[in-house]
Amino acid sequence: MTNLMGSKMQEQVKVTRNGRILEIILDNPKANAIDITISQKLGEAFVMLRDDPELSVGIITGAGDRIFCAGWDLKALNAGEMQTDNWWEDDYGPGGFAGLTEMWNLNKPVIAALNGLVIGGGFELALACDLLIASDNVEFALPELPLGLVPDAGAIQRLAKRLPYNKSMEMFLIGERMSATEAASYGMVNKVVPQEKLMEAARAWAEKLANSAPLAVxxxxxxxxxxEGDTIQEAFKTMRTADLPTYRALLSSDDAQEGVEAFVEKRAPAFKGK
Incomplete structure (x- = not known):
């Protein structure tokens, strides 16, 4: 693996490259909380994933085995380094809070390897990922309400699309924690594994994606x-008429032909991303 960050941020946002996989570790003891600077560095890492044609997939995890991420750095907020009023006007960097919650042009998949408590903004970061693998000690929670806040960096927008409405309202209003097993029963989590198997499971899925045709992924x-939001009929129309450059490139790509030829010839495909 190749480390790609400098010394100070290397301690808080560790970015390593493993072939076509970019691994991002949030390491800000004790709670892996996110302030503006860390958010910006996370955004830079996701931009690297987005823009480098040699990268196919990302993995985001937290350091340690207790907390994936506790969200907003409340000490920094209390010190006036961030604001609550129109908080989005602060410069959280590309991708908005945590570098990913509003990165609408990242087409490469991101796997969340959840290694402990997934709380508040950390939950919102996880919800912005495409595949969620959780260790068996993970719990999810949204504790904003007793703080006089609401989870408006992604949970309000996304959670009720992943859980039944009343369960999402329970998390919003009551603040009840949800175990990884319960989250998996609703489909919010893809897989629950023992703590010691977490990164192995995440890397196995990442390798599978890295070996797939990039344009298809x-x-x-x-x-x-x-x-999203279309009826089925509208979705067909969108796919056929909307500005979808990656999809259009896929349909006329060498990789599409290569995949078919490899299947017919009973060999492994050699995809090139074009």
Whole structure:
């Protein structure tokens, strides 16, 4: 693996490259909380994933085995380094809070390897990922209400699309924690594994994606984003008429032909991303 960050941020946002996989570790003891500077560095890492044609997939995890991320750095907020009024006007960097919650043009998949408590803004970061693998000690919670706040950096927008309405309202209003097992029963988490198997499981899925046709993988995200909210009939129209450059490139790509030829010839495909 190749480390890609400098010394100070290397301690808080560790970015390493493993072939076509970019691994990002949030390491800000004790709670892996996110302030503006850390958010900006996370955004830079996701931009690297987005823009480097040699990268296919990202993994985001937290350091340690207790807390994936506790969200907003409340000490920094209390010190006036961030604001609550129109908080989005602060410069959280590309991708908005945590670098990913509003990165609408990232078509490469991101796997969240959740290694402990997933709380507040950390939950919102996880919800912005495409695949969620949780260790068996993970719990999810949204504790904003007793702080006089609401989770408006992604949970309000996304959670009720992943959980039944009344369960999402329970998390918003009551603040009850949800175990990884319960989250998986609703489909919010893809897989629950023992703590010691977490990164092994995440890397196995990342390797599978890295070996797939890049344009096909990226088209899935582009298309899913484009048709969200469409009826089925509208979705067909969107796919056929909307500005979808990755999908259009896929349909006329060498990789599409290569995949078919490899299947017919009973060999492994050699995808090139074009």
């Amino acid at each position: 990226q088209s899935i995200k582009e298309l899913m984003r484009a048709i």
